[in-house]
Structures are given as C-alpha cells and as structure tokens.
Amino acid sequence: MLEGRDLACWRGERAVFAGLSFTLPPGGALLLVGANGAGKSSLLRLLAGLVPLAEGELLWQGQDALADRVAHAARLRYLSHQDALKPSLSARENLSFFARLWGGDTEAALDSVGLSDLAELPARVLSSGQKRRLALARLALAPAPLWLLDEPTVGLDAASVDRLGVLLAKHRAAGGAVMAATHLPLPLPGAQELRL
Amino acid sequence: MKGFTAVLGREVRLALRHPGDALAAVLFFILVCALFPFGIGPEPQTLARIAPGALLAAALLAALLPLDRLFGAEAEDGSLDQLLLSGLPPALLATAKAAGHWVVTGLPLLAATPVAAAMLNLPVEAWGAAMAALGLATAILSLFGTAGAALTLGARRGGVLLPLLVLPLSIPAVIFGAAAIEAAAGGMEARPYLLLLGALLALAAPLAPLAAGAALRGD
Numbered sequence: 001m002l003e004g005r006d007l008a009c010w011r012g013e014r015a016v017f018a019g020l021s022f023t024l025p026p027g028g029a030l031l032l033v034g035a036n037g038a039g040k041s042s043l044l045r046l047l048a049g050l051v052p053l054a055e056g057e058l059l060w061q062g063q064d065a066l067a068d069r070v071a072h073a074a075r076l077r078y079l080s081h082q083d084a085l086k087p088s089l090s091a092r093e094n095l096s097f098f099a100r101l102w103g104g105d106t107e108a109a110l111d112s113v114g115l116s117d118l119a120e121l122p123a124r125v126l127s128s129g130q131k132r133r134l135a136l137a138r139l140a141l142a143p144a145p146l147w148l149l150d151e152p153t154v155g156l157d158a159a160s161v162d163r164l165g166v167l168l169a170k171h172r173a174a175g176g177a178v179m180a181a182t183h184l185p186l187p188l189p190g191a192q193e194l195r196l
Numbered sequence: 197m198k199g200f201t202a203v204l205g206r207e208v209r210l211a212l213r214h215p216g217d218a219l220a221a222v223l224f225f226i227l228v229c230a231l232f233p234f235g236i237g238p239e240p241q242t243l244a245r246i247a248p249g250a251l252l253a254a255a256l257l258a259a260l261l262p263l264d265r266l267f268g269a270e271a272e273d274g275s276l277d278q279l280l281l282s283g284l285p286p287a288l289l290a291t292a293k294a295a296g297h298w299v300v301t302g303l304p305l306l307a308a309t310p311v312a313a314a315m316l317n318l319p320v321e322a323w324g325a326a327m328a329a330l331g332l333a334t335a336i337l338s339l340f341g342t343a344g345a346a347l348t349l350g351a352r353r354g355g356v357l358l359p360l361l362v363l364p365l366s367i368p369a370v371i372f373g374a375a376a377i378e379a380a381a382g383g384m385e386a387r388p389y390l391l392l393l394g395a396l397l398a399l400a401a402p403l404a405p406l407a408a409g410a411a412l413r414g415d
Contacts, residue, residue, distance in 0.1 A: 050277055052414060069413070074283040082274025086206075088213035100202040101282045138278075 034196035087124030104141030207296025286409030325380030
C-alpha cells in the first residue's frame with residue numbers, strides 16, 4: 001500500500017538517515033524504533049508530506065504518493081508529539097471541528113477514548129493524558145487508510161492503551177495500515193520493526 | 197466549501213473566547229486617532245483635512261496587530277500540521293484564515309470608525325464613505341497580511357518583519373481609501389475610488405492566498 005524507496009532526511013549538512021526502504025501492506029503495522037534523534041518523527045513528517053522529500057521515492061499503490069499532496073493528506077491521519085488542541089475550546093468543540101472536515105460522529109469518537117463525561121470541559125483543564133486521548137479521538141472519527149502515529153501512548157494509563165488497542169485492531173481489520181514511532185510497547189500484534 | 201466554513205467558524209469561535217484580542221486592536225485604533233488632535237492641535241479644519249489619511253493609517257496599523265499570531269499560535273500547538281493535512285488545499289486554508297482575520301479584526305474596527313471619525317472632526321456626510329473605504333482596505337490588508345504571516349512564520353523577529361513586508365503592499369489601499377473619504381467630505385462622488393479599492397481587493401483575493409499557501413507548504 002505504502003512503499004518507501006531510498007528515503008533520506010537531511011538536517012543541515014548532516015544526514016539523519018539515508019537509504020531507508022520499507023513496504024507497508026494493507027492491514028500491516030510498522031514500528032519505528034531508534035534512539036532519540038534517529039529521525040523517527042522526521043520520517044513521519046516526511047511520509048505525511050509535511051516536509052519535502054529530499055531523496056528517494058514514496059509510492060502509494062505503485063503511484064507517486066506526493067504528486068497530489070492534498071489527496072495524500074486526505075488518506076492519512078497524523079498524530080504528532082503535540083496534541084493540536086485549542087485550550088479555550090471544549091473537548092467536544094475541538095473534535096467537532098475535525099468532524100466537520102472529515103465527517104464522522106463526534107460523540108462516538110469521544111466515547112471510544114472514554115472522554116464522554118469530560119466533553120464540556122475546556123481542553124486547557126484536561127490532564128496531559130486526557131489531552132492525548134482527545135488527540136487520539138481524531139483517529140476514531142472517520143476512516144483513513146494510513147495512520148502515522150508519533151509516540152501515541154505518551155502519558156496514557158493502561159486502560160487508555162487498551163482503548164487505543166481496540167481502535168488499532170479495528171483499523172487494521174478494515175485494511176488500514178499503521179506506522180508508529182515509539183519507545184513504549186504498543187498494542188500492535190504482528191507489527192514489524194523498522195530500525196532507524 | 198465545507199472545510200472553508202469549518203475553519204472560518206473555528207476562527208470566530210476562538211476569537212469569541214478571547215474577546216480581549218479584538219478589543220485591543222479597536223482600542224489601539226481609537227487611541228492612535230486620538231493622538232492626532234494632541235499632536236496637531238484641536239483646530240477643526242486642520243483635523244478634518246488630515247482625517248482621511250489618519251483613519252486609514254490607524255486602521256491598517258491596528259489590523260496588523262494580531263497578524264503575527266495568525267499562524268504562529270497554530271504552529272506552536274501543532275494545529276498547523278493538522279490544518280495542512282485537513283484535506284483543504286493550502287490556498288483555500290489561507291483564504292479562510294484571511295476571512296477569519298477580517299471578521300475578527302476588521303469588522304470591530306468598522307464598528308469603531310464613527311468614534312474615530314468624530315474625534316478627527318470628519319464631516320458626518322463622509323462617515324458612510326469612511327466605513328466603506330475602511331472595510332475594503334482592511335480586507336485587502338487581511339489578505340496581504342495572511343501572505344506575510346505565512347512567509348514570516350518561523351522567522352526570527354517575524355513580528356518585526358511582517359509589517360515591513362505588508363505595509364508597502366497596502367500603500368495603494370491607503371491612497372484610494374483616503375481619496376474616497378476626502379471626495380465624500382468635499383461633497384463629491386466617492387464611488388470611483390471605492391471601485392478602485394474593490395479592484396485591488398479582487399486582485400489580492402486570489403493572489404495573496406496562493407502565496408500564503410505556497411509558503412505554508414514550504415515550497
């Protein structure tokens with residue numbers, strides 16, 4: 001589904017990684033592992049089309065993935081380090097903005113991360129784990145074939161990691177692919193490792 | 197279109213949660229207009245003579261104030277990445293942000309125009325033309341300002357760079373806007389000047405968002 005060939009990432013004069021190739025089949029999962037600064041987040045931003053590709057090719061079902069970046073954006077969900085929440089908006093308002101863009105049911109998505117009871121609270125009063133769960137709720141809104149997750153479980157309690165496991169399993173069962181950078185064990189059975 | 201209204205609605209909602217930002221721009225506008233009588237002296241004829249230019253310049257400076265946070269705040273909390281990946285073409289996203297800036301900053305300035313016009317002794321007959329000219333000029337500034345904000349995003353001292361980029365581009369808006377108010381104050385037709393402002397707006401509306409979109413995507 002997604003294939004990278006000889007990808008490289010430069011930071012100034014220094015190569016963060018080079019000659020990186022991988023294939024991600026439908027329903028597949030790829031775990032990015034590596035030390036701090038190995039380029040895990042940079043690779044995810046590259047795959048999302050947020051930074052230009054310096055070297056190599058990125059293919060989506062055999063075609064150049066980044067030829068039409070708007071279309072590429074529409075088939076992926078990207079979860080960054082930052083939760084991308086507006087502190088003054090309530091949890092529900094934060095999520096319903098994305099529901100207006102992508103479609104999907106805000107209430108069901110809030111329920112899937114266990115935040116239904118806190119939906120009215122402004123995001124600034126949520127704890128960091130609750131903010132992370134609200135960011136994860138975006139994944140549950142509307143299906144997209146590719147999930148790019150950067151440290152998805154940082155700050156999450158065990159019950160929330162289990163809930164994320166349910167979301168991931170549902171996504172993969174529907175033929176979706178996951179690429180996740182992490183230092184923590186993730187509920188991704190059968191995932192392959194890509195060491196940077 | 198759905199994405200455009202979603203982004204615009206979000207801008208307005210965020211502004212309503214922080215009414216202080218729009219209020220600060222309005223107060224800045226009124227205070228700058230209030231400085232002129234102190235500096236030039238309270239003679240009514242002199243004030244009325246400079247009123248058109250002073251109104252335009254003060255309004256554009258006030259509208260500049262919130263611009264450096266237009267994309268800066270979004271970039272800091274990670275929202276900009278999500279907006280760029282929202283499936284909206286970057287130029288349309290920039291248009292929505294520019295429209296949001298105008299609704300949130302330009303419209304309150306329009307509401308405060310009669311107060312500022314009265315302080316500058318602008319004849320009441322010209323107030324209508326002043327509102328129209330300021331409405332169009334602030335819309336032009338919102339568009340160029342969005343492009344400037346996108347270009348200076350991440351630059352060191354972007355807040356200083358932004359006015360240096362945007363203000364020269366708004367000189368034509370000041371010329372035609374002041375001419376429209378002056379014509380109305382002198383009992384003449386303001387329409388031709390307002391039409392020229394409209395033409396400037398029609399030029400900026402497609403071009404500035406394209407530039408902003410390209411800058412946001414980093415190509």
